[in-house]
Amino acid sequence: MSISVIILAAGKGTRMKSSLPKVLHKISGFEMLYYSIKESQEISDDIIVVVAHQSEAVKEAMGSYFKDIKFVEQDLENYPGTGGAVRGIECKNEKILILNGDMPLVESEELLKFANFQSDIVMSVIELENPQGYGRVVIEDGEVQRIVEQKDATEIEQKIKTVNAGVYLFNKNVLDKFLPQIQNNNASSEYYLTDIISLAKNDGLSIEPLIVSEQNFKGVNSKLDLANSQTIMQRKIRERFMLSGVEMRLPETIYIESNVEIDGTSIIENGVSLVRGAKIINSLIKTNSIVDDSVIKNSQIGPMARIRPKSNIINTHIGNFVEVKKSTLNGVKAGHLSYLGDSIIDEGTNIGAGVITCNYDGKNKYQTIIGKNVFVGSDVQLIAPVTIEDDVIIGAGTTLSKDVKKGSLAISRVALRSVKGFYYKFFS
Ligand code: UD1
Numbered sequence: 001m002s003i004s005v006i007i008l009a010a011g012k013g014t015r016m017k018s019s020l021p022k023v024l025h026k027i028s029g030f031e032m033l034y035y036s037i038k039e040s041q042e043i044s045d046d047i048i049v050v051v052a053h054q055s056e057a058v059k060e061a062m063g064s065y066f067k068d069i070k071f072v073e074q075d076l077e078n079y080p081g082t083g084g085a086v087r088g089i090e091c092k093n094e095k096i097l098i099l100n101g102d103m104p105l106v107e108s109e110e111l112l113k114f115a116n117f118q119s120d121i122v123m124s125v126i127e128l129e130n131p132q133g134y135g136r137v138v139i140e141d142g143e144v145q146r147i148v149e150q151k152d153a154t155e156i157e158q159k160i161k162t163v164n165a166g167v168y169l170f171n172k173n174v175l176d177k178f179l180p181q182i183q184n185n186n187a188s189s190e191y192y193l194t195d196i197i198s199l200a201k202n203d204g205l206s207i208e209p210l211i212v213s214e215q216n217f218k219g220v221n222s223k224l225d226l227a228n229s230q231t232i233m234q235r236k237i238r239e240r241f242m243l244s245g246v247e248m249r250l251p252e253t254i255y256i257e258s259n260v261e262i263d264g265t266s267i268i269e270n271g272v273s274l275v276r277g278a279k280i281i282n283s284l285i286k287t288n289s290i291v292d293d294s295v296i297k298n299s300q301i302g303p304m305a306r307i308r309p310k311s312n313i314i315n316t317h318i319g320n321f322v323e324v325k326k327s328t329l330n331g332v333k334a335g336h337l338s339y340l341g342d343s344i345i346d347e348g349t350n351i352g353a354g355v356i357t358c359n360y361d362g363k364n365k366y367q368t369i370i371g372k373n374v375f376v377g378s379d380v381q382l383i384a385p386v387t388i389e390d391d392v393i394i395g396a397g398t399t400l401s402k403d404v405k406k407g408s409l410a411i412s413r414v415a416l417r418s419v420k421g422f423y424y425k426f427f428s
């Protein structure tokens with residue numbers, strides 16, 4: 001069956017108390033709206049995103065991920081509210097799934113379940129211990145009667161723990177008929193999409209509740225909801241990896257963004273952050289290390305190492321307090337306290353403690369290229385651009401500002417002076 005999807009992303013998101021539009025707040029590395037669109041694309045070829053508040057920013061952000069999404073502007077001035085958002089939208093298909101854009105935990109398999117019903121309306125329902133903030137679903141004689149928003153609910157209705165999760169499947173004719181009938185005589189003076197339920201019910205239409213879970217349908221209205229959704233999403237991400245064979249030490253302390261890949265026999269220790277599409281293959285990432293937009297293969301990283309974007313680390317050991325940026329290291333050991341930026345370092349090379357690539361002269365960035373089997377002593381400064389050929393020894397403390405030929409020793413050191421008895425003279 002073909003389904004059209006309308007995603008509501010036009011609201012102000014007042015409760016976020018933020019200058020950023022609500023749907024652009026990120027969770028696990030991506031904007032909330034990104035997840036709604038991505039999951040919808042799995043089930044539909046006709047997706048319409050309703051925008052209004054800061055619509056240019058929303059369109060631009062989503063345009064960077066998706067091509068060919070249809071955006072429709074809501075007339076927020078005259079028709080505010082989720083009912084106003086859906087007014088006058090043309091869809092390709094007879095079945096229309098409407099979902100709020102503030103549900104980042106949504107998954108396509110869950111959305112597909114709506115299509116299994118034959119009723120005029122299928123609506124998502126969650127049973128919650130704390131229904132705070134959600135619209136309450138009034139059920140009488142086993143049938144859904146209406147949805148009452150928290151602000152409009154009586155004290156008794158507020159106690160209802162069955163709430164509207166914010167996803168609905170409608171037949172096109174149902175929307176055509178009832179959308180124009182929605183009024184705004186409520187506490188918010190908004191056109192509530194949820195009022196369609198009672199209108200349809202009174203007209204004898206069939207309404208089917210689909211019980212869903214907070215795990216997949218939690219709505220985000222505040223920064224607190226954002227953090228709680230993040231916790232749920234992180235748990236899902238970690239569980240997926242652990243079930244696929246990734247070992248994690250104290251998993252609750254590990255942060256993994258949603259486009260990260262971990263393969264092979266990898267171990268991730270506590271406090272590690274894997275962000276922006278980091279790829280970990282057959283590697284051990286030790287305590288409190290960060291891997292950002294880089295590939296780590298057959299390597300050991302950390303503890304407390306920082307691998308910054310565009311690094312490629314293969315068959316390498318990176319130890320504590322080492323920062324690597326935009327560098328390719330293949331078969332290298334850099335055990336302690338180094339900054340390796342804009343560098344290419346080859347097999348068998350050892351980087352001593354405190355080695356720094358001086359890659360920036362205040363205006364531009366330059367490259368450091370180090371060949372095979374090079375021994376770079378402790379506390380060496382490599383003034384880029386500089387190339388060190390294979391089989392070279394760089395003496396500890398050297399400031400290297402010239403290229404070094406294969407097989408050489410390079411050393412720059414002030415001759416040691418030792419003045420006998422100086423200490424006693426100085427301190428009398
Ligand atoms: C809505 C539902 C509520 C449900 C909850 C589930 C209504 C009236 N209420 O409440 O029953 O329990 O979601 O999370 O629908 N939006 C627009 N245009 C607008 C207003 C909102 O596009 O004029 C968008 C928002 O950007 C948001 C979504 O619609 O993505 C939901 O709006 P929100 O204000 O968060 O509604 P809730 O109060 O959460």
Ligand code: MG
Nearest residue numbers: 102219220221
């Ligand atoms: Mg909401």
